[in-house]
Amino acid sequence: MRSILVFLAGWLCASSVQAANGVTAGGVVLLQPEPVIQARVTADKLAPYLKQVDTAATHALKAAASVPASGGFVVVAIRPGEQSAFWLDFTPPLPQALANDLIAGAKAVRVPMVKGTVVVAMKYGVAGGTAPSQPMPAPKEWSAAAKAAGKPLEIGDLVERIWK
Numbered sequence: 075m076r077s078i079l080v081f082l083a084g085w086l087c088a089s090s091v092q093a094a095n096g097v098t099a100g101g102v103v104l105l106q107p108e109p110v111i112q113a114r115v116t117a118d119k120l121a122p123y124l125k126q127v128d129t130a131a132t133h134a135l136k137a138a139a140s141v142p143a144s145g146g147f148v149v150v151a152i153r154p155g156e157q158s159a160f161w162l163d164f165t166p167p168l169p170q171a172l173a174n175d176l177i178a179g180a181k182a183v184r185v186p187m188v189k190g191t192v193v194v195a196m197k198y199g200v201a202g203g204t205a206p207s208q209p210m211p212a213p214k215e216w217s218a219a220a221k222a223a224g225k226p227l228e229i230g231d232l233v234e235r236i237w238k
Contacts, residue, residue: 097135099128100197100205103147105229111192115152119186120194124150128196130179135200138172143203147195147211148176151233156185159237161213168200191230 102124104111111120131148146164160177162168168176197205219236220227227235 096199096201097132098199098203098205099132100145100199103195103197103209103211105149105193105195105210110190110230111194114190114192115186115188119188120192123152123183123186124194124196126183127180130183131176131196131198134172134176134179135198137175138169138200141169141172141201142166143199143201144168145197145199145203145206147197147206147213148180149193149195149211149213150180151191151193151237152185152188153191153234153237154188156187157237158183158185159233161211161215163195163211163213164198164200165206191233193229193233 127148127150144164144166146162146168149161149163151159151161158181160180162173162176167173195211199205215236216232219232223232223235
């Protein structure tokens with residue numbers, strides 16, 4: 075079986091560049107152990123899906139006018155039934171209209187078949203901002219759910235608790 079990290083690395087080398095429009099793609103972060111993800115979806119299905127989500131996100135970010143310099147994560151979760159959910163963790167936060175456009179574009183991408191919940195994040199810099207250096211996103215919805223649980227949660231379990 076092909077390693078998801080190796081498969082994504084080739085794609086990331088090609089996409090982690092500063093564009094003339096001020097949008098920087100900073101890579102993909104696996105938020106679950108690679109063996110968990112590999113048991114749920116093949117790299118041949120996940121990578122093209124993420125590339126299409128990246129295209130949708132980049133399109134929305136490029137179309138934004140006069141936004142403050144920002145950097146952050148687009149968190150992507152997919153599960154059986156071709157369902158997807160997205161959370162944003164940008165500092166400073168993206169304007170609500172831009173966040174809505176980005177998520178709508180990403181949700182329009184057809185979800186591959188998976189055998190369980192898969193969660194990854196993609197890093198971006200916007201309007202001259204830099205992609206985040208921290209290893210993990212912390213969307214506000216996640217922090218609230220983790221606090222309410224009163225115990226540490228595996229990312230997949232956390233996502234399932236707040237999936238709408």
